[in-house]
Amino acid sequence: MSSRVGALFVYFRTVTQSRRHFFDFLFKFLLAIVILIVISPFFLVLIQVASIGFQQVFGSGPGQGLEFFTTFPGVGLAGGVRNAFVGTVELVVLAGGVGIPLSVFGAVYITEYTQAGWTRAIVEFTSDVLAGIPSIVFGAFGFAFLVDFLHLGMGIIAGSLTLAFMMIPTVLRTTQEALRAVPMSLREASLALGATKWSTTWNVTLRAAFPGLITGVLLAIGRVMGETAPLIFTAGNNLSVPTSLTGSGSWVASMPYTIWAYISDPREYLQAKAHGTALALMIMVLTIDVVANLVSRKVTRRLV
Amino acid sequence: MSNFKHHIEVHNLSTWFGKKAILKDISCYFEDNTVTAIMGPSGCGKSTLLRTLNRLNDLVPNFRREGEVVFRGENIYDMGYSVYDLRKHIGMVFQRPNPFPMSIRENITYGPKLHGVKDEDELEKIVETSLKKAALWDEVQDDLDKPAPNLSGGQQQRLCIARALSINPPVLLADEPVSALDPISAAKIEELIVELKKDYTIILVTHNVQQAFRVSDQAAFLYLGELVEFEKTKRIIEAPADERTEAFITGRIG
Numbered sequence: 402m403s404s405r406v407g408a409l410f411v412y413f414r415t416v417t418q419s420r421r422h423f424f425d426f427l428f429k430f431l432l433a434i435v436i437l438i439v440i441s442p443f444f445l446v447l448i449q450v451a452s453i454g455f456q457q458v459f460g461s462g463p464g465q466g467l468e469f470f471t472t473f474p475g476v477g478l479a480g481g482v483r484n485a486f487v488g489t490v491e492l493v494v495l496a497g498g499v500g501i502p503l504s505v506f507g508a509v510y511i512t513e514y515t516q517a518g519w520t521r522a523i524v525e526f527t528s529d530v531l532a533g534i535p536s537i538v539f540g541a542f543g544f545a546f547l548v549d550f551l552h553l554g555m556g557i558i559a560g561s562l563t564l565a566f567m568m569i570p571t572v573l574r575t576t577q578e579a580l581r582a583v584p585m586s587l588r589e590a591s592l593a594l595g596a597t598k599w600s601t602t603w604n605v606t607l608r609a610a611f612p613g614l615i616t617g618v619l620l621a622i623g624r625v626m627g628e629t630a631p632l633i634f635t636a637g638n639n640l641s642v643p644t645s646l647t648g649s650g651s652w653v654a655s656m657p658y659t660i661w662a663y664i665s666d667p668r669e670y671l672q673a674k675a676h677g678t679a680l681a682l683m684i685m686v687l688t689i690d691v692v693a694n695l696v697s698r699k700v701t702r703r704l705v
Numbered sequence: 706m707s708n709f710k711h712h713i714e715v716h717n718l719s720t721w722f723g724k725k726a727i728l729k730d731i732s733c734y735f736e737d738n739t740v741t742a743i744m745g746p747s748g749c750g751k752s753t754l755l756r757t758l759n760r761l762n763d764l765v766p767n768f769r770r771e772g773e774v775v776f777r778g779e780n781i782y783d784m785g786y787s788v789y790d791l792r793k794h795i796g797m798v799f800q801r802p803n804p805f806p807m808s809i810r811e812n813i814t815y816g817p818k819l820h821g822v823k824d825e826d827e828l829e830k831i832v833e834t835s836l837k838k839a840a841l842w843d844e845v846q847d848d849l850d851k852p853a854p855n856l857s858g859g860q861q862q863r864l865c866i867a868r869a870l871s872i873n874p875p876v877l878l879a880d881e882p883v884s885a886l887d888p889i890s891a892a893k894i895e896e897l898i899v900e901l902k903k904d905y906t907i908i909l910v911t912h913n914v915q916q917a918f919r920v921s922d923q924a925a926f927l928y929l930g931e932l933v934e935f936e937k938t939k940r941i942i943e944a945p946a947d948e949r950t951e952a953f954i955t956g957r958i959g
């Protein structure tokens with residue numbers, strides 16, 4: 402400890418002795434402050450949400466702790482947000498079930514089976530544009546096209562399809578990037594052994610691209626999980642879980658929607674539940690991001 | 706078997722990538738159970754010639770070819786000729802080691818499984834014999850389930866040789882297989898190539914004259930897409946008939 406203090410002392414003496422050292426120090430100091438400003442929103446949000454929500458997610462009162470996830474909303478303090486938790490899981494699973502295969506096979510087709518040219522350029526351009534479109538626009542489109550034009554009505558189908566639309570451009574592009582990163586000579590090695598193109602794509606190319614692909618998928622899932630806007634006009638809301646695929650029985654709650662609905666309620670215990678839900682959602686999304694990160698890092702080490 | 710003299714014969718082969726002529730009217734053959742070296746300065750079309758033999762150039766969108774490549778009496782570019790069958794009989798080793806991102810074992814069993822070998826014991830035997838032929842068995846026999854990309858460069862290249870041998874092709878193509886390796890690994894693989902010619906017909910691309918001299922029986926010298934000389938390696942190197950060959954051998958071009 403004392404040696405550290407000593408080192409610090411020496412450092413300050415050097416810093417104050419010459420102009421150049423001093424400016425170097427000043428610059429470092431300013432950069433450190435900038436970094437602090439850059440990362441503080443994350444911690445501020447976390448602190449704000451956790452200060453109210455922690456009790457809900459980890460406490461032991463009525464509707465708190467495990468009960469927060471396992472019971473439906475009740476009267477007053479009682480009950481949790483099982484409807485929202487289950488709803489979000491169902492929506493994301495359905496959206497992924499539709500969106501992931503479509504985007505992965507789409508990316509495989511466009512990258513492995515077509516030559517560079519107009520089709521490819523158009524697909525890539527529209528995907529990039531779609532990926533940048535605000536989510537409320539997807540919500541409006543989901544309402545106009547799925548709910549209204551296709552007469553699907555609000556509910557789990559329209560909601561999850563809207564989320565799927567949102568996932569497709571990102572997953573398609575990240576899958577494409579992952580496929581492109583696979584060296585051509587791996588494909589050639591497989592073909593030179595007498596493999597068909599399909600077998601090569603499936604067993605070698607996709608396998609080599611898998612870690613990159615899974616990273617993209619996880620990030621996309623993490624993103625749509627927290628989206629409110631696409632669901633406002635398409636999924637409805639529900640105090641329980643959906644019981645049918647059409648009609649008002651198919652309406653489904655979600656965590657972001659519940660946060661939005663509860664936070665704007667004057668009753669304080671509902672605001673607390675909103676914070677609890679927000680905390681739970683943040684933890685879920687963070688976990689997914691961390692996993693995605695680990696996977697992608699493991700890969701960079703494993704592939705050449 | 707039908708009456709053909711050599712496994713592979715090339716008749717009046719010319720190729721283009723787009724408008725650019727690469728190979729110009731090449732005719733040669735590759736004698737069985739020998740090593741034939743394809744030599745020449747870089748860019749002269751060595752890889753192109755090699756990849757025309759197992760139709761790997763078909764993948765290049767604007768590739769065009771005239772002339773024939775005859776494998777066991779049949780033109781491999783004939784309509785209806787199965788490219789999968791062809792590649793089952795003509796293995797290939799590439800310039801840079803390119804193991805699949807799988808375990809060592811899976812790298813070897815990939816080919817046999819493609820061609821219908823399902824029996825676990827048989828696959829196990831193939832893994833062992835292939836790795837032994839590639840002189841890699843002793844080093845990896847306890848690590849068969851470890852990821853192949855963790856091996857050293859030289860080991861990876863021997864694994865790629867073992868992978869090519871796993872389906873027991875009579876012909877083996879090798880495109881500068883040691884140029885990306887350290888000298889010790891390179892020497893090991895050269896030795897291996899000499900060893901393998903007992904059982905395989907080997908076609909080796911190299912731009913290294915010494916290497917051609919050490920390992921090959923015949924040599925073809927390509928210059929700007931032309932086949933300048935095609936002869937016993939010893940003859941070509943000791944008494945080149947063409948001045949371009951001489952210039953290459955003495956290191957004035959290359």
Ligand SMILES: Nc1ncnc2c1ncn2[C@@H]1O[C@H](COP(=O)(O)OP(=O)(O)O)[C@@H](O)[C@H]1O
Nearest residue numbers: 722727745746747748749750751752753754765
């Ligand atoms: N896929 C390709 N598309 C277009 N041109 C190519 C392609 N591959 C090789 N070439 C051209 O063909 C010529 C011969 O290349 P290559 O056979 O690889 O030479 P070498 O193996 O003797 O160094 C070079 O000029 C190269 O630029």
Ligand SMILES: [Mg+2]
Nearest residue numbers: 751752753880
């Ligand atoms: Mg080459």
